[in-house]
Amino acid sequence: MKIRSIIILAILLLSLFFARDGYSQDKELYNKATKLARDKQLDFAFSYLDMIVNIYPKSSFFENALFSCGEYYFISGDRSSAKGIFDKFIALLPESKAKPFALTYLLKIAELDQSQDAVDNLQKEIISFKQVSLVFRDFKEYSYLSALNKEYKIVYFIDRAEIYIDGDLFAKIPF
Amino acid sequence: MGIYLRKYLSKFLFFTITIAILLILVCFYSATVLLNSQKNTIEAILSRYFQQRVAIQTIHYQPFNSIVLEGLTVLKTDASGYRQLMSAEKTRLTFSLIELIQKRKFVLTDIYLSKPVSKIVDYRYFSKMGLDKFIGIVNSLLINQNLNIVVEDAVLPLYEQDELSDYIVVDSKIDIKKKGTILSRGSIVIVLSSEPQRSAENKLDYNFTGNFTRHGVVIDNLELEQENLYLKSWGELEGDLFRLSGSIFSVRPVGTYYLRRPKFLDKIEKFFGRNQKTATQIIIPSMSSLNIFDLGCLVRFIPDGVSVENLSFSLQDMPIRLKGDILFSGPIKLNLQIASFPSQPLPERLQNPRRFDLEIDGTMEDEKFNGRIRLDFLAKIRAKKSQETIEANLKNLSFYPVSDNRLGLIFKEANISCLANNNLYSILVEDFNALVSIANKKSLSIEFLSGLFDGSMKGIGSINFGQIPFKINFKINIIEVSANKLSSALAYLSKVYGKLSSEISYRNYPNTNLEGSLSISEGYLDDLKFFGWLSDFFSMPQLRKLSFNKISANFLVNDEIASLKDITLDSNELNLNGYFNILANDLVSGKLSLIFSEQLLDSSAKLKRLLRILKEVSTVNFDFQMSGLYQNMNFKWLASDFKNGLQKLLPAGRARNLEQQIEDAVANITSNME
Numbered sequence: 028m029k030i031r032s033i034i035i036l037a038i039l040l041l042s043l044f045f046a047r048d049g050y051s052q053d054k055e056l057y058n059k060a061t062k063l064a065r066d067k068q069l070d071f072a073f074s075y076l077d078m079i080v081n082i083y084p085k086s087s088f089f090e091n092a093l094f095s096c097g098e099y100y101f102i103s104g105d106r107s108s109a110k111g112i113f114d115k116f117i118a119l120l121p122e123s124k125a126k127p128f129a130l131t132y133l134l135k136i137a138e139l140d141q142s143q144d145a146v147d148n149l150q151k152e153i154i155s156f157k158q159v160s161l162v163f164r165d166f167k168e169y170s171y172l173s174a175l176n177k178e179y180k181i182v183y184f185i186d187r188a189e190i191y192i193d194g195d196l197f198a199k200i201p202f
Numbered sequence: 203m204g205i206y207l208r209k210y211l212s213k214f215l216f217f218t219i220t221i222a223i224l225l226i227l228v229c230f231y232s233a234t235v236l237l238n239s240q241k242n243t244i245e246a247i248l249s250r251y252f253q254q255r256v257a258i259q260t261i262h263y264q265p266f267n268s269i270v271l272e273g274l275t276v277l278k279t280d281a282s283g284y285r286q287l288m289s290a291e292k293t294r295l296t297f298s299l300i301e302l303i304q305k306r307k308f309v310l311t312d313i314y315l316s317k318p319v320s321k322i323v324d325y326r327y328f329s330k331m332g333l334d335k336f337i338g339i340v341n342s343l344l345i346n347q348n349l350n351i352v353v354e355d356a357v358l359p360l361y362e363q364d365e366l367s368d369y370i371v372v373d374s375k376i377d378i379k380k381k382g383t384i385l386s387r388g389s390i391v392i393v394l395s396s397e398p399q400r401s402a403e404n405k406l407d408y409n410f411t412g413n414f415t416r417h418g419v420v421i422d423n424l425e426l427e428q429e430n431l432y433l434k435s436w437g438e439l440e441g442d443l444f445r446l447s448g449s450i451f452s453v454r455p456v457g458t459y460y461l462r463r464p465k466f467l468d469k470i471e472k473f474f475g476r477n478q479k480t481a482t483q484i485i486i487p488s489m490s491s492l493n494i495f496d497l498g499c500l501v502r503f504i505p506d507g508v509s510v511e512n513l514s515f516s517l518q519d520m521p522i523r524l525k526g527d528i529l530f531s532g533p534i535k536l537n538l539q540i541a542s543f544p545s546q547p548l549p550e551r552l553q554n555p556r557r558f559d560l561e562i563d564g565t566m567e568d569e570k571f572n573g574r575i576r577l578d579f580l581a582k583i584r585a586k587k588s589q590e591t592i593e594a595n596l597k598n599l600s601f602y603p604v605s606d607n608r609l610g611l612i613f614k615e616a617n618i619s620c621l622a623n624n625n626l627y628s629i630l631v632e633d634f635n636a637l638v639s640i641a642n643k644k645s646l647s648i649e650f651l652s653g654l655f656d657g658s659m660k661g662i663g664s665i666n667f668g669q670i671p672f673k674i675n676f677k678i679n680i681i682e683v684s685a686n687k688l689s690s691a692l693a694y695l696s697k698v699y700g701k702l703s704s705e706i707s708y709r710n711y712p713n714t715n716l717e718g719s720l721s722i723s724e725g726y727l728d729d730l731k732f733f734g735w736l737s738d739f740f741s742m743p744q745l746r747k748l749s750f751n752k753i754s755a756n757f758l759v760n761d762e763i764a765s766l767k768d769i770t771l772d773s774n775e776l777n778l779n780g781y782f783n784i785l786a787n788d789l790v791s792g793k794l795s796l797i798f799s800e801q802l803l804d805s806s807a808k809l810k811r812l813l814r815i816l817k818e819v820s821t822v823n824f825d826f827q828m829s830g831l832y833q834n835m836n837f838k839w840l841a842s843d844f845k846n847g848l849q850k851l852l853p854a855g856r857a858r859n860l861e862q863q864i865e866d867a868v869a870n871i872t873s874n875m876e
Contacts, residue, residue, distance in 0.1 A: 147787055151787065151788065151789075151831060154789070154830055154831060155830065155831045155834045158830065158834045158835065158836060158865075158868070158869055159830075159836045159837075159865075160836070160837045160838075160861065160864050160865035160868045160869075161836070161837065161838040161839065162838075162839045162857075162860060162861040162864045162865070163839075163845075163849050163852075163857050163860075163861055164861070165838075183836070185827050185829050185836055185837075185838035186791075186827075186829050202789050202791075202829055202830060
């Protein structure tokens with residue numbers, strides 16, 4: 028009886044393992060991508076992230092993968108593809124904590140494209156992302172680590188927002 | 203013998219001449235007697251002509267071919283009996299002696315009317331009924347014979363009045379040619395009792411050439427000319443339809459300009475076998491202003507009035523169209539729609555800043571208008587466009603002459619509302635009385651006084667028509683109005699009680715600018731969210747209903763900014779100072795400083811305990827700064843002794859907790875801001 032119970036449990040565990048096989052596949056791809064990103068192999072990292080985006084749209088890694096695809100395109104100088112990815116990111120994941128950084132990339136692209144209306148609208152979206160009340164502090168900050176191993180930080184002061192990538196000031200929006 | 207014969211001949215000649223004169227006099231007298239004996243017949247004939255009853259005082263025969271009618275009266279029949287429609291001191295009818303002798307036919311060649319006066323204003327003559335009568339009278343005058351009509355000093359009242367004081371004087375010369383061509387020249391002068399000396403300036407000369415047909419008239423040329431007005435038009439009246447095309451200039455043209463002739467005129471001319479004329483040449487000066495081009499008018503006469511199917515023109519490159527009905531049965535009923543850029547596709551039109559739709563709907567009775575005036579337009583406020591609607595429901599609106607160049611405007615009540623960004627604002631204006639002064643042909647100034655809810659309002663302003671959009675500036679004083687009653691216009695005032703006074707200055711050039719000051723005295727703030735939160739936070743229930751001595755601020759709204767400056771709130775419990783700006787991109791900036799009074803501190807056990815602990819702090823003040831988006835405002839508590847003391851006192855966890863509470867409160871307060 029005991030042996031029989033053990034066999035059933037083993038079968039259940041195995042079936043669970045195989046059932047999660049698809050999920051594991053995306054996790055594996057993601058892990059490979061992040062490892063390659065840490066090793067500065069961004070092109071290879073991107074190829075894995077792009078696979079996640081295209082093959083596993085329901086994966087829990089989809090959000091980070093999609094953001095980093097946009098990030099990769101921007102770094103590579105392909106503004107048009109980067110814009111497409113970040114627009115898609117904001118449309119699909121409006122609650123993502125990476126949203127202000129996706130907006131910042133779009134802001135940078137709009138500045139480079141000299142599209143003043145888009146600049147104004149994006150600045151407003153970044154400003155309104157968080158309503159801050161500074162009672163005993165002078166600022167509030169929110170951070171995000173991307174799949175390409177870049178550390179993002181947005182700092183809200185009462186009269187401006189500053190966006191940093193890996194500690195370097197990337198954008199400053201006075202208001 | 204010779205002398206005797208000469209004497210005899212002289213006597214004979216004298217005798218013959220005397221007899222002849224006597225005979226002629228007898229003939230004339232007999233003719234006059236005969237005519238007077240036939241007075242009833244003549245009255246009947248004339249009644250048929252005018253399609254109204256005609257009465258004549260006396261008839262004289264005037265050698266050799268004229269009949270003079272004295273005291274000619276045309277009477278109008280209505281429910282109350284006969285009313286005098288028109289009377290003329292002297293009417294002279296000249297007839298053709300040749301026709302009378304040769305064909306025994308009485309053919310009129312001249313009609314002379316001296317000082318005909320009408321006392322009745324009946325707009326129903328502008329309906330199909332009046333039109334049919336008019337065409338009937340004209341057709342009865344078209345007898346394949348030249349006929350000249352001279353009307354001298356005809357007086358038509360502007361409105362029903364016991365003693366004629368405001369009226370129109372018409373001088374007219376009408377030549378009806380054999381084939382029905384009519385040439386007419388004359389003038390129209392508006393005489394107002396308030397400004398009799400300006401009659402000459404109000405003189406409008408006209409020149410008309412046309413052809414009357416069985417069903418109407420073809421207008422070859424209709425010109426109207428005044429000091430600053432020149433109309434050139436052509437068209438036709440056919441059956442119930444009246445069509446007119448043309449242009450209006452502010453001065454008589456002096457350059458070369460070719461007007462487009464409507465195709466139907468060419469067709470008509472072709473039909474009548476007339477040679478086509480070359481296009482009308484109009485000469486326009488380069489400095490002319492406010493000219494109206496492409497005037498097109500299509501009016502249908504309906505049984506009780508007129509239906510304006512299309513009145514379109516282009517004013518300073520802005521196409522405008524008027525449509526609607528005017529009914530004259532009983533009180534005059536109006537429904538008119540005036541629109542700019544009427545043919546523009548809707549999406550483009552809605553984004554056109556020069557687009558407007560004006561609707562006037564109501565009745566006119568006893569010279570008073572009751573009804574609705576509605577204006578839809580695209581407003582540009584702080585660089586943002588918004589579709590707005592202003593609607594005024596007016597009671598007893600009327601105009602009255604005051605003095606030289608001045609016109610009074612009065613109404614009993616107006617409920618004026620404005621729908622902007624889906625928010626409805628409204629005010630009730632009562633007993634409005636304005637004086638409109640026409641300084642010159644291009645501008646007018648307005649002074650007004652009226653009730654506004656339980657207070658009053660007075661103002662002065664001017665509108666300059668020299669260019670489009672018109673230059674407008676106004677200064678308005680609002681005096682002692684209950685602030686809460688104005689909440690229908692300013693939602694923030696729904697919780698503010700006290701007497702509000704304000705000085706407002708507005709101008710729309712070079713850019714839109716609204717600025718002024720306001721103060722509310724001896725009132726209270728009832729359960730204002732922010733003070734409600736402070737009340738709960740520091741256990742100070744009196745802040746829920748905060749009495750104040752005075753609230754005051756200066757404000758400024760233009761394309762770049764909406765700003766409240768020098769905000770002060772003076773009360774026994776606290777004092778507040780600061781400013782608040784909303785920029786064109788919806789970003790706000792502001793600083794407010796709040797100082798609690800000792801009286802208030804004494805009432806809060808919580809604060810008293812806190813102040814005992816914070817020994818170095820004597821006053822409790824909150825200085826805070828606001829930023830970000832208006833409906834998602836950021837908040838910062840600025841440094842003060844009280845804040846620094848509190849921060850040192852609180853353990854880290856408690857500070858975070860307090861911060862969270864304040865954050866929630868700020869989010870709650872700002873999320874409900876409009």
